[in-house]
Amino acid sequence: MPHPLTDVKIHTITKPRTAAVEELHGDLCVVGAGIAGMSAALTAAGLGRRVILVDALPMLGGQCANSLIGLFCGVYGNGPDYRQLTHGIFDRMFPALEQTQDLSYNHRHTITVNYDEHAVGRWMEQEVERAGVVPVTGASILEVENDAGHLRAVTFATRFGLLRVSADSFIDASGDAALTWESGLECRVPERTIWGSQQVRIEGLNPAAAPEPKELAQSVHDHAEDYGLIRRDGLAFFFPGRDTAVLNMTHIEAPLEAVGASEAQLRGKDQADRVIRFLKDQYPAAFGNATVRFYGLPGRRQTRWIAGEHQLTEHEVRSGFRFEDSIARTAWPIELHDQPEGYVWEQFDSDHVHYVPLGSITPRGAVNLLAAGRCVDGDAAALSSVRVMGPCAAMGEAAAHALDLADGGPVAEIDTAELRDRIRANIGPDRPQDGGGADNPDKPEHSENTEMVHAAH
Numbered sequence: 001m002p003h004p005l006t007d008v009k010i011h012t013i014t015k016p017r018t019a020a021v022e023e024l025h026g027d028l029c030v031v032g033a034g035i036a037g038m039s040a041a042l043t044a045a046g047l048g049r050r051v052i053l054v055d056a057l058p059m060l061g062g063q064c065a066n067s068l069i070g071l072f073c074g075v076y077g078n079g080p081d082y083r084q085l086t087h088g089i090f091d092r093m094f095p096a097l098e099q100t101q102d103l104s105y106n107h108r109h110t111i112t113v114n115y116d117e118h119a120v121g122r123w124m125e126q127e128v129e130r131a132g133v134v135p136v137t138g139a140s141i142l143e144v145e146n147d148a149g150h151l152r153a154v155t156f157a158t159r160f161g162l163l164r165v166s167a168d169s170f171i172d173a174s175g176d177a178a179l180t181w182e183s184g185l186e187c188r189v190p191e192r193t194i195w196g197s198q199q200v201r202i203e204g205l206n207p208a209a210a211p212e213p214k215e216l217a218q219s220v221h222d223h224a225e226d227y228g229l230i231r232r233d234g235l236a237f238f239f240p241g242r243d244t245a246v247l248n249m250t251h252i253e254a255p256l257e258a259v260g261a262s263e264a265q266l267r268g269k270d271q272a273d274r275v276i277r278f279l280k281d282q283y284p285a286a287f288g289n290a291t292v293r294f295y296g297l298p299g300r301r302q303t304r305w306i307a308g309e310h311q312l313t314e315h316e317v318r319s320g321f322r323f324e325d326s327i328a329r330t331a332w333p334i335e336l337h338d339q340p341e342g343y344v345w346e347q348f349d350s351d352h353v354h355y356v357p358l359g360s361i362t363p364r365g366a367v368n369l370l371a372a373g374r375c376v377d378g379d380a381a382a383l384s385s386v387r388v389m390g391p392c393a394a395m396g397e398a399a400a401h402a403l404d405l406a407d408g409g410p411v412a413e414i415d416t417a418e419l420r421d422r423i424r425a426n427i428g429p430d431r432p433q434d435g436g437g438a439d440n441p442d443k444p445e446h447s448e449n450t451e452m453v454h455a456a457h
Protein backbone atom coordinates (compact mmCIF):
# COMPACT_ATOMS: atom_id res chain seq x y z
CA MET A 1 0.00 0.00 0.00
CA PRO A 2 1.72 3.24 -1.13
CA HIS A 3 1.85 6.10 1.34
CA PRO A 4 -1.05 8.53 0.60
CA LEU A 5 0.13 11.80 -0.90
CA THR A 6 -2.31 13.79 1.20
CA ASP A 7 -4.64 13.35 4.12
CA VAL A 8 -7.39 15.46 2.53
CA LYS A 9 -10.67 13.54 2.84
CA ILE A 10 -13.17 13.72 -0.02
CA HIS A 11 -16.96 14.07 0.45
CA THR A 12 -19.50 12.84 -2.06
CA ILE A 13 -22.39 15.29 -2.48
CA THR A 14 -25.55 15.79 -4.56
CA LYS A 15 -27.55 18.95 -5.07
CA PRO A 16 -30.28 19.32 -2.40
CA ARG A 17 -33.84 19.23 -3.76
CA THR A 18 -34.42 22.76 -2.54
CA ALA A 19 -31.08 24.35 -3.27
CA ALA A 20 -30.70 27.67 -1.47
CA VAL A 21 -30.70 30.81 -3.58
CA GLU A 22 -27.80 33.08 -2.63
CA GLU A 23 -29.09 36.47 -1.46
CA LEU A 24 -27.56 39.95 -1.57
CA HIS A 25 -29.04 43.32 -0.66
CA GLY A 26 -27.79 46.74 -1.65
CA ASP A 27 -28.93 50.32 -1.93
CA LEU A 28 -28.25 50.13 -5.66
CA CYS A 29 -27.90 47.26 -8.10
CA VAL A 30 -26.13 48.15 -11.36
CA VAL A 31 -26.49 45.62 -14.18
CA GLY A 32 -23.62 45.96 -16.65
CA ALA A 33 -20.02 46.78 -15.77
CA GLY A 34 -18.99 48.66 -18.93
CA ILE A 35 -17.97 52.31 -18.81
CA ALA A 36 -21.54 53.44 -17.97
CA GLY A 37 -22.12 50.90 -15.18
CA MET A 38 -18.63 51.41 -13.80
CA SER A 39 -19.10 55.17 -13.65
CA ALA A 40 -22.50 54.71 -11.97
CA ALA A 41 -21.23 52.19 -9.43
CA LEU A 42 -18.17 54.22 -8.43
CA THR A 43 -20.22 57.40 -8.15
CA ALA A 44 -22.87 55.77 -5.95
CA ALA A 45 -20.21 54.15 -3.75
CA GLY A 46 -18.60 57.59 -3.39
CA LEU A 47 -21.96 58.83 -2.09
CA GLY A 48 -21.83 56.19 0.62
CA ARG A 49 -24.22 53.76 -1.04
CA ARG A 50 -23.83 49.99 -0.88
CA VAL A 51 -23.55 49.06 -4.54
CA ILE A 52 -23.80 45.66 -6.21
CA LEU A 53 -22.34 45.61 -9.72
CA VAL A 54 -23.40 42.61 -11.79
CA ASP A 55 -22.22 41.49 -15.21
CA ALA A 56 -22.81 38.45 -17.39
CA LEU A 57 -19.15 38.40 -18.43
CA PRO A 58 -16.65 36.71 -16.15
CA MET A 59 -14.78 40.02 -15.85
CA LEU A 60 -15.50 43.69 -15.31
CA GLY A 61 -15.09 46.47 -17.86
CA GLY A 62 -17.73 45.63 -20.51
CA GLN A 63 -16.84 46.60 -24.05
CA CYS A 64 -14.41 49.27 -22.88
CA ALA A 65 -11.96 46.70 -21.52
CA ASN A 66 -12.97 43.54 -23.37
CA SER A 67 -14.08 44.46 -26.89
CA LEU A 68 -10.85 46.28 -27.72
CA ILE A 69 -12.47 49.64 -28.28
CA GLY A 70 -9.07 51.24 -27.62
CA LEU A 71 -10.09 54.89 -27.82
CA PHE A 72 -12.14 57.13 -25.53
CA CYS A 73 -14.32 59.37 -27.69
CA GLY A 74 -16.75 62.13 -26.84
CA VAL A 75 -15.01 63.19 -23.62
CA TYR A 76 -13.73 66.44 -25.15
CA GLY A 77 -15.35 69.11 -27.29
CA ASN A 78 -14.10 70.06 -30.73
CA GLY A 79 -10.99 72.11 -31.45
CA PRO A 80 -9.58 74.63 -31.21
CA ASP A 81 -10.80 74.84 -27.58
CA TYR A 82 -11.04 71.10 -26.88
CA ARG A 83 -13.07 71.67 -23.71
CA GLN A 84 -13.34 68.65 -21.44
CA LEU A 85 -17.07 67.90 -21.42
CA THR A 86 -17.14 64.92 -19.05
CA HIS A 87 -15.16 64.70 -15.84
CA GLY A 88 -15.91 62.19 -13.05
CA ILE A 89 -14.32 58.82 -13.70
CA PHE A 90 -11.97 60.21 -16.38
CA ASP A 91 -10.43 62.73 -13.98
CA ARG A 92 -9.12 59.82 -11.93
CA MET A 93 -8.48 57.29 -14.68
CA PHE A 94 -6.55 59.43 -17.15
CA PRO A 95 -3.81 60.68 -14.78
CA ALA A 96 -3.32 57.15 -13.41
CA LEU A 97 -2.88 55.69 -16.90
CA GLU A 98 -0.70 58.57 -18.05
CA GLN A 99 1.76 57.66 -15.32
CA THR A 100 2.18 54.15 -16.68
CA GLN A 101 2.14 55.38 -20.30
CA ASP A 102 -0.98 53.37 -21.01
CA LEU A 103 -2.79 56.41 -22.42
CA SER A 104 -2.15 58.99 -25.11
CA TYR A 105 -4.09 61.94 -26.53
CA ASN A 106 -4.80 62.57 -30.23
CA HIS A 107 -5.66 66.13 -31.21
CA ARG A 108 -7.77 66.11 -34.36
CA HIS A 109 -11.26 67.62 -34.82
CA THR A 110 -11.60 66.69 -31.14
CA ILE A 111 -9.37 64.95 -28.64
CA THR A 112 -9.62 61.19 -28.63
CA VAL A 113 -7.73 59.16 -26.05
CA ASN A 114 -5.88 55.93 -26.89
CA TYR A 115 -5.69 53.45 -24.05
CA ASP A 116 -4.31 50.05 -23.27
CA GLU A 117 -7.33 47.83 -22.56
CA HIS A 118 -5.58 45.64 -20.00
CA ALA A 119 -4.46 48.67 -18.02
CA VAL A 120 -7.97 50.18 -18.09
CA GLY A 121 -9.54 46.87 -17.06
CA ARG A 122 -7.13 46.49 -14.17
CA TRP A 123 -7.65 50.11 -13.09
CA MET A 124 -11.40 49.50 -13.02
CA GLU A 125 -11.02 46.36 -10.90
CA GLN A 126 -8.83 48.18 -8.41
CA GLU A 127 -11.27 51.10 -8.20
CA VAL A 128 -14.16 48.73 -7.54
CA GLU A 129 -12.23 47.17 -4.67
CA ARG A 130 -11.09 50.53 -3.31
CA ALA A 131 -14.65 51.92 -3.41
CA GLY A 132 -16.15 48.88 -1.68
CA VAL A 133 -18.45 48.04 -4.60
CA VAL A 134 -19.59 44.40 -4.48
CA PRO A 135 -18.78 42.88 -7.89
CA VAL A 136 -20.65 39.86 -9.21
CA THR A 137 -19.33 38.56 -12.52
CA GLY A 138 -20.64 35.73 -14.69
CA ALA A 139 -24.25 36.46 -13.71
CA SER A 140 -27.05 36.89 -16.28
CA ILE A 141 -30.52 38.20 -15.53
CA LEU A 142 -33.03 35.37 -15.10
CA GLU A 143 -36.03 37.08 -13.55
CA VAL A 144 -37.08 40.52 -12.37
CA GLU A 145 -39.52 41.23 -9.55
CA ASN A 146 -41.32 44.25 -10.93
CA ASP A 147 -44.01 45.73 -8.70
CA ALA A 148 -45.80 48.18 -11.04
CA GLY A 149 -42.56 49.79 -12.21
CA HIS A 150 -40.92 49.59 -8.79
CA LEU A 151 -38.23 46.93 -9.14
CA ARG A 152 -37.73 44.92 -5.95
CA ALA A 153 -35.19 42.27 -6.90
CA VAL A 154 -33.42 40.57 -9.78
CA THR A 155 -32.48 36.90 -9.84
CA PHE A 156 -29.36 36.04 -11.80
CA ALA A 157 -28.19 32.69 -13.17
CA THR A 158 -24.54 32.06 -12.43
CA ARG A 159 -22.35 29.01 -13.01
CA PHE A 160 -22.58 28.47 -9.26
CA GLY A 161 -26.38 28.61 -9.00
CA LEU A 162 -28.94 31.33 -8.54
CA LEU A 163 -28.31 34.72 -6.96
CA ARG A 164 -31.13 37.06 -5.92
CA VAL A 165 -30.19 40.73 -5.56
CA SER A 166 -32.70 43.01 -3.86
CA ALA A 167 -32.08 46.76 -3.87
CA ASP A 168 -33.76 50.11 -3.37
CA SER A 169 -32.92 51.17 -6.91
CA PHE A 170 -31.50 49.78 -10.15
CA ILE A 171 -29.50 50.94 -13.14
CA ASP A 172 -29.72 49.24 -16.52
CA ALA A 173 -26.22 49.65 -17.95
CA SER A 174 -26.43 46.41 -19.93
CA GLY A 175 -25.95 47.98 -23.35
CA ASP A 176 -28.85 45.88 -24.68
CA ALA A 177 -31.46 47.24 -22.20
CA ALA A 178 -31.57 43.71 -20.79
CA LEU A 179 -32.89 44.76 -17.37
CA THR A 180 -35.61 46.96 -18.81
CA TRP A 181 -36.57 44.21 -21.25
CA GLU A 182 -36.71 41.52 -18.58
CA SER A 183 -38.77 43.88 -16.41
CA GLY A 184 -41.46 43.79 -19.10
CA LEU A 185 -41.07 47.48 -19.91
CA GLU A 186 -41.09 48.85 -23.45
CA CYS A 187 -37.90 48.74 -25.48
CA ARG A 188 -36.90 49.80 -28.97
CA VAL A 189 -35.12 47.96 -31.75
CA PRO A 190 -33.98 49.34 -35.11
CA GLU A 191 -35.86 48.15 -38.20
CA ARG A 192 -32.60 46.99 -39.79
CA THR A 193 -29.24 45.95 -38.42
CA ILE A 194 -27.02 48.57 -36.89
CA TRP A 195 -23.68 46.90 -37.33
CA GLY A 196 -21.19 46.04 -34.66
CA SER A 197 -17.52 45.19 -35.24
CA GLN A 198 -15.07 42.47 -34.36
CA GLN A 199 -12.08 44.42 -33.11
CA VAL A 200 -8.65 42.85 -33.03
CA ARG A 201 -5.33 43.93 -31.53
CA ILE A 202 -2.39 43.04 -33.69
CA GLU A 203 1.30 43.33 -32.83
CA GLY A 204 4.65 43.14 -34.60
CA LEU A 205 3.86 46.18 -36.75
CA ASN A 206 6.05 48.82 -38.27
CA PRO A 207 3.88 51.93 -37.75
CA ALA A 208 6.39 54.12 -39.61
CA ALA A 209 5.47 52.31 -42.83
CA ALA A 210 1.71 52.42 -42.25
CA PRO A 211 -0.54 54.09 -44.82
CA GLU A 212 -2.36 57.33 -44.03
CA PRO A 213 -5.92 56.71 -42.75
CA LYS A 214 -7.51 57.98 -45.98
CA GLU A 215 -5.30 55.81 -48.16
CA LEU A 216 -6.03 52.77 -46.00
CA ALA A 217 -9.78 53.34 -46.18
CA GLN A 218 -9.63 53.78 -49.97
CA SER A 219 -7.57 50.63 -50.32
CA VAL A 220 -10.06 48.59 -48.25
CA HIS A 221 -12.80 49.95 -50.45
CA ASP A 222 -10.94 48.93 -53.62
CA HIS A 223 -10.02 45.42 -52.42
CA ALA A 224 -13.00 44.51 -50.24
CA GLU A 225 -14.54 42.18 -52.80
CA ASP A 226 -11.28 40.30 -53.45
CA TYR A 227 -10.91 39.53 -49.74
CA GLY A 228 -14.60 38.95 -48.98
CA LEU A 229 -14.83 41.94 -46.64
CA ILE A 230 -18.31 43.12 -45.66
CA ARG A 231 -17.15 46.56 -44.59
CA ARG A 232 -15.50 48.75 -47.17
CA ASP A 233 -13.65 51.17 -44.96
CA GLY A 234 -11.80 50.98 -41.71
CA LEU A 235 -9.42 52.40 -39.20
CA ALA A 236 -6.26 51.23 -37.51
CA PHE A 237 -5.54 52.84 -34.14
CA PHE A 238 -1.78 52.69 -33.64
CA PHE A 239 -0.66 52.98 -30.06
CA PRO A 240 2.13 55.60 -30.02
CA GLY A 241 5.51 54.17 -29.08
CA ARG A 242 4.36 50.55 -29.33
CA ASP A 243 4.26 48.11 -32.23
CA THR A 244 0.56 47.38 -31.80
CA ALA A 245 -2.71 48.62 -33.25
CA VAL A 246 -6.41 48.00 -32.78
CA LEU A 247 -8.17 47.34 -36.09
CA ASN A 248 -11.68 48.69 -36.43
CA MET A 249 -12.26 47.37 -39.94
CA THR A 250 -15.09 44.84 -39.83
CA HIS A 251 -18.85 44.86 -39.61
CA ILE A 252 -20.73 42.10 -37.84
CA GLU A 253 -24.36 41.64 -36.92
CA ALA A 254 -25.39 41.90 -33.28
CA PRO A 255 -28.40 39.60 -32.85
CA LEU A 256 -30.40 39.42 -29.63
CA GLU A 257 -30.73 35.64 -29.51
CA ALA A 258 -28.18 33.16 -28.17
CA VAL A 259 -27.49 31.01 -31.21
CA GLY A 260 -27.48 33.91 -33.65
CA ALA A 261 -25.13 35.92 -31.45
CA SER A 262 -22.71 33.00 -31.19
CA GLU A 263 -22.72 32.46 -34.97
CA ALA A 264 -22.17 36.17 -35.57
CA GLN A 265 -19.15 36.06 -33.26
CA LEU A 266 -17.46 33.41 -35.42
CA ARG A 267 -18.32 35.26 -38.62
CA GLY A 268 -16.78 38.37 -37.06
CA LYS A 269 -13.51 36.59 -36.36
CA ASP A 270 -13.45 35.34 -39.94
CA GLN A 271 -13.87 38.93 -41.14
CA ALA A 272 -11.01 40.03 -38.87
CA ASP A 273 -8.76 37.30 -40.30
CA ARG A 274 -9.61 38.44 -43.83
CA VAL A 275 -8.71 42.03 -42.92
CA ILE A 276 -5.32 40.88 -41.64
CA ARG A 277 -4.67 38.92 -44.85
CA PHE A 278 -5.51 42.04 -46.82
CA LEU A 279 -3.16 44.20 -44.73
CA LYS A 280 -0.27 41.75 -45.00
CA ASP A 281 -0.67 41.48 -48.78
CA GLN A 282 -1.16 45.15 -49.51
CA TYR A 283 1.13 46.73 -46.92
CA PRO A 284 3.89 44.19 -46.20
CA ALA A 285 6.32 46.82 -44.88
CA ALA A 286 3.88 47.85 -42.16
CA PHE A 287 1.92 44.65 -41.51
CA GLY A 288 4.03 41.81 -42.98
CA ASN A 289 5.03 40.49 -39.53
CA ALA A 290 1.72 41.24 -37.83
CA THR A 291 0.27 38.62 -35.51
CA VAL A 292 -2.99 38.67 -33.60
CA ARG A 293 -2.45 39.38 -29.94
CA PHE A 294 -6.11 39.30 -29.03
CA TYR A 295 -9.58 39.13 -30.61
CA GLY A 296 -11.97 41.35 -28.66
CA LEU A 297 -15.39 40.22 -27.55
CA PRO A 298 -17.96 41.11 -30.22
CA GLY A 299 -18.45 44.88 -30.32
CA ARG A 300 -22.13 45.88 -30.21
CA ARG A 301 -23.14 49.44 -31.03
CA GLN A 302 -26.93 49.89 -31.07
CA THR A 303 -28.97 46.76 -30.48
CA ARG A 304 -32.00 47.22 -28.22
CA TRP A 305 -32.60 50.24 -26.07
CA ILE A 306 -35.17 51.61 -23.65
CA ALA A 307 -38.34 53.44 -24.62
CA GLY A 308 -37.74 56.47 -22.43
CA GLU A 309 -39.81 59.32 -21.13
CA HIS A 310 -38.06 61.33 -23.86
CA GLN A 311 -36.58 60.06 -27.10
CA LEU A 312 -33.56 62.17 -28.03
CA THR A 313 -33.91 63.25 -31.65
CA GLU A 314 -31.44 63.89 -34.42
CA HIS A 315 -32.77 67.45 -34.58
CA GLU A 316 -32.02 68.02 -30.88
CA VAL A 317 -28.52 66.70 -31.47
CA ARG A 318 -27.83 68.79 -34.55
CA SER A 319 -29.20 71.95 -32.94
CA GLY A 320 -27.43 71.45 -29.62
CA PHE A 321 -30.75 71.68 -27.82
CA ARG A 322 -30.20 72.20 -24.12
CA PHE A 323 -32.84 70.58 -21.88
CA GLU A 324 -33.99 71.71 -18.45
CA ASP A 325 -32.98 68.28 -17.23
CA SER A 326 -29.75 67.80 -19.23
CA ILE A 327 -27.53 65.21 -17.57
CA ALA A 328 -24.76 64.60 -20.11
CA ARG A 329 -23.19 66.34 -23.09
CA THR A 330 -20.82 65.60 -25.95
CA ALA A 331 -19.73 66.94 -29.31
CA TRP A 332 -19.18 63.55 -30.93
CA PRO A 333 -20.37 63.31 -34.54
CA ILE A 334 -23.37 61.34 -35.71
CA GLU A 335 -21.73 57.99 -36.40
CA LEU A 336 -24.38 55.61 -37.60
CA HIS A 337 -23.35 52.13 -38.73
CA ASP A 338 -26.62 51.31 -40.46
CA GLN A 339 -25.15 49.93 -43.67
CA PRO A 340 -22.85 46.93 -44.10
CA GLU A 341 -20.27 48.71 -46.28
CA GLY A 342 -19.69 51.82 -44.23
CA TYR A 343 -21.29 54.35 -41.96
CA VAL A 344 -22.63 57.86 -41.79
CA TRP A 345 -20.22 60.35 -40.26
CA GLU A 346 -21.45 63.85 -39.59
CA GLN A 347 -18.99 66.09 -37.81
CA PHE A 348 -20.11 69.25 -36.01
CA ASP A 349 -18.59 72.71 -35.90
CA SER A 350 -16.08 73.88 -33.33
CA ASP A 351 -18.41 75.21 -30.62
CA HIS A 352 -21.09 72.53 -30.98
CA VAL A 353 -22.25 70.57 -27.93
CA HIS A 354 -25.36 68.40 -27.64
CA TYR A 355 -27.09 67.07 -24.56
CA VAL A 356 -28.87 64.03 -23.14
CA PRO A 357 -31.82 64.73 -20.83
CA LEU A 358 -32.86 62.77 -17.74
CA GLY A 359 -36.00 61.76 -19.68
CA SER A 360 -33.88 59.80 -22.16
CA ILE A 361 -32.38 57.63 -19.42
CA THR A 362 -35.75 57.08 -17.70
CA PRO A 363 -37.58 53.98 -18.95
CA ARG A 364 -41.28 54.66 -19.44
CA GLY A 365 -43.24 53.23 -16.54
CA ALA A 366 -40.22 52.79 -14.27
CA VAL A 367 -40.17 54.15 -10.71
CA ASN A 368 -36.72 53.30 -9.33
CA LEU A 369 -34.91 52.24 -12.49
CA LEU A 370 -32.71 54.36 -14.76
CA ALA A 371 -30.66 53.39 -17.80
CA ALA A 372 -27.16 54.56 -18.70
CA GLY A 373 -24.84 54.10 -21.65
CA ARG A 374 -25.60 52.87 -25.14
CA CYS A 375 -29.11 51.63 -24.27
CA VAL A 376 -30.70 55.02 -23.54
CA ASP A 377 -33.46 56.41 -25.72
CA GLY A 378 -32.80 58.20 -28.97
CA ASP A 379 -33.68 57.86 -32.61
CA ALA A 380 -31.05 55.87 -34.49
CA ALA A 381 -28.95 58.88 -35.52
CA ALA A 382 -29.20 60.68 -32.16
CA LEU A 383 -28.21 57.57 -30.27
CA SER A 384 -25.22 57.07 -32.56
CA SER A 385 -23.86 60.43 -31.40
CA VAL A 386 -24.22 59.82 -27.64
CA ARG A 387 -23.28 56.14 -27.32
CA VAL A 388 -19.52 56.79 -27.23
CA MET A 389 -17.78 56.36 -23.91
CA GLY A 390 -17.55 60.01 -22.80
CA PRO A 391 -21.31 60.59 -22.58
CA CYS A 392 -21.90 56.96 -21.48
CA ALA A 393 -19.82 57.67 -18.37
CA ALA A 394 -21.61 60.97 -17.77
CA MET A 395 -24.98 59.19 -17.96
CA GLY A 396 -23.82 56.62 -15.42
CA GLU A 397 -22.69 59.35 -13.06
CA ALA A 398 -25.98 61.23 -13.41
CA ALA A 399 -28.07 58.08 -12.95
CA ALA A 400 -26.24 57.36 -9.68
CA HIS A 401 -26.88 60.89 -8.41
CA ALA A 402 -30.53 60.88 -9.47
CA LEU A 403 -31.20 57.60 -7.67
CA ASP A 404 -29.29 58.81 -4.62
CA LEU A 405 -31.56 61.87 -4.51
CA ALA A 406 -34.63 59.65 -4.98
CA ASP A 407 -33.45 57.50 -2.04
CA GLY A 408 -35.51 54.49 -3.10
CA GLY A 409 -38.56 56.57 -4.04
CA PRO A 410 -39.70 57.67 -7.50
CA VAL A 411 -37.00 59.33 -9.60
CA ALA A 412 -39.75 61.45 -11.15
CA GLU A 413 -40.02 63.37 -7.86
CA ILE A 414 -36.41 64.44 -7.43
CA ASP A 415 -35.41 68.10 -7.46
CA THR A 416 -33.74 68.43 -10.88
CA ALA A 417 -32.05 71.69 -9.82
CA GLU A 418 -30.25 69.75 -7.10
CA LEU A 419 -29.28 67.10 -9.63
CA ARG A 420 -27.93 69.77 -11.97
CA ASP A 421 -25.80 71.20 -9.17
CA ARG A 422 -24.33 67.81 -8.41
CA ILE A 423 -23.32 67.08 -12.01
CA ARG A 424 -22.40 70.64 -12.96
CA ALA A 425 -18.94 69.63 -14.23
CA ASN A 426 -20.56 67.41 -16.86
CA ILE A 427 -23.28 69.78 -18.08
CA GLY A 428 -21.80 73.26 -17.66
CA PRO A 429 -23.43 76.37 -16.18
CA ASP A 430 -27.18 76.92 -16.59
CA ARG A 431 -26.95 80.42 -18.03
CA PRO A 432 -25.20 81.21 -21.31
CA GLN A 433 -23.61 84.34 -19.84
CA ASP A 434 -21.85 82.04 -17.38
CA GLY A 435 -20.32 80.09 -20.24
CA GLY A 436 -23.08 77.54 -20.66
CA GLY A 437 -23.40 78.00 -24.42
CA ALA A 438 -26.49 79.24 -26.18
CA ASP A 439 -29.65 78.13 -24.43
CA ASN A 440 -31.77 76.07 -26.79
CA PRO A 441 -30.24 77.42 -29.99
CA ASP A 442 -32.90 75.93 -32.22
CA LYS A 443 -30.85 75.88 -35.39
CA PRO A 444 -32.34 74.68 -38.68
CA GLU A 445 -32.32 70.94 -39.09
CA HIS A 446 -29.55 70.97 -41.70
CA SER A 447 -27.09 73.40 -40.21
CA GLU A 448 -24.55 74.71 -42.69
CA ASN A 449 -21.93 74.22 -40.06
CA THR A 450 -22.17 70.48 -40.28
CA GLU A 451 -20.41 68.24 -42.69
CA MET A 452 -22.06 65.03 -43.85
CA VAL A 453 -19.91 62.33 -45.33
CA HIS A 454 -20.24 58.64 -45.88
CA ALA A 455 -17.14 57.95 -44.04
CA ALA A 456 -13.89 56.72 -45.23
CA HIS A 457 -13.10 57.02 -41.55
Ligand SMILES: Cc1cc2nc3c(=O)[nH]c(=O)nc-3n(C[C@H](O)[C@H](O)[C@H](O)COP(=O)(O)OP(=O)(O)OC[C@H]3O[C@@H](n4cnc5c(N)ncnc54)[C@H](O)[C@@H]3O)c2cc1C
Pocket: 031, 032, 033, 034, 035, 036, 037, 054, 055, 056, 057, 061, 062, 063, 064, 069, 070, 071, 072, 073, 074, 139, 140, 141, 173, 174, 175, 176, 178, 179, 196, 197, 198, 199, 248, 298, 299, 300, 301, 372, 373, 374, 375, 387, 388, 389, 390, 392
Ligand atom coordinates in the same frame (compact mmCIF):
# COMPACT_ATOMS: atom_id res chain seq x y z
C1 LIG B 1 -16.71 48.18 -32.53
C2 LIG B 1 -17.02 49.37 -31.72
C3 LIG B 1 -16.15 50.44 -31.76
C4 LIG B 1 -16.40 51.56 -30.98
N1 LIG B 1 -15.50 52.57 -30.98
C5 LIG B 1 -15.58 53.51 -30.01
C6 LIG B 1 -14.51 54.41 -29.80
O1 LIG B 1 -13.51 54.39 -30.51
N2 LIG B 1 -14.63 55.27 -28.76
C7 LIG B 1 -15.73 55.31 -27.96
O2 LIG B 1 -15.77 56.12 -27.02
N3 LIG B 1 -16.77 54.48 -28.16
C8 LIG B 1 -16.70 53.57 -29.14
N4 LIG B 1 -17.73 52.69 -29.32
C9 LIG B 1 -18.95 52.81 -28.50
C10 LIG B 1 -18.70 52.35 -27.10
O3 LIG B 1 -17.68 51.42 -27.02
C11 LIG B 1 -19.94 51.72 -26.47
O4 LIG B 1 -21.11 52.33 -26.87
C12 LIG B 1 -19.77 51.78 -24.97
O5 LIG B 1 -18.62 51.05 -24.61
C13 LIG B 1 -21.01 51.27 -24.29
O6 LIG B 1 -20.78 51.19 -22.91
P1 LIG B 1 -21.92 50.65 -21.96
O7 LIG B 1 -21.36 50.68 -20.60
O8 LIG B 1 -23.18 51.34 -22.25
O9 LIG B 1 -22.18 49.14 -22.44
P2 LIG B 1 -21.21 47.83 -22.58
O10 LIG B 1 -19.78 48.19 -22.56
O11 LIG B 1 -21.76 47.11 -23.72
O12 LIG B 1 -21.49 47.08 -21.21
C14 LIG B 1 -22.68 46.38 -20.96
C15 LIG B 1 -22.40 45.24 -20.03
O13 LIG B 1 -23.66 44.66 -19.64
C16 LIG B 1 -23.52 43.28 -19.56
N5 LIG B 1 -24.80 42.62 -19.80
C17 LIG B 1 -25.53 42.64 -20.94
N6 LIG B 1 -26.63 41.89 -20.80
C18 LIG B 1 -26.61 41.39 -19.54
C19 LIG B 1 -27.47 40.54 -18.83
N7 LIG B 1 -28.59 40.07 -19.39
N8 LIG B 1 -27.16 40.23 -17.55
C20 LIG B 1 -26.02 40.72 -16.99
N9 LIG B 1 -25.16 41.54 -17.63
C21 LIG B 1 -25.45 41.87 -18.90
C22 LIG B 1 -22.53 42.95 -20.67
O14 LIG B 1 -21.86 41.72 -20.40
C23 LIG B 1 -21.60 44.13 -20.68
O15 LIG B 1 -20.41 43.92 -19.96
C24 LIG B 1 -17.55 51.59 -30.15
C25 LIG B 1 -18.42 50.52 -30.13
C26 LIG B 1 -18.17 49.42 -30.90
C27 LIG B 1 -19.11 48.26 -30.83
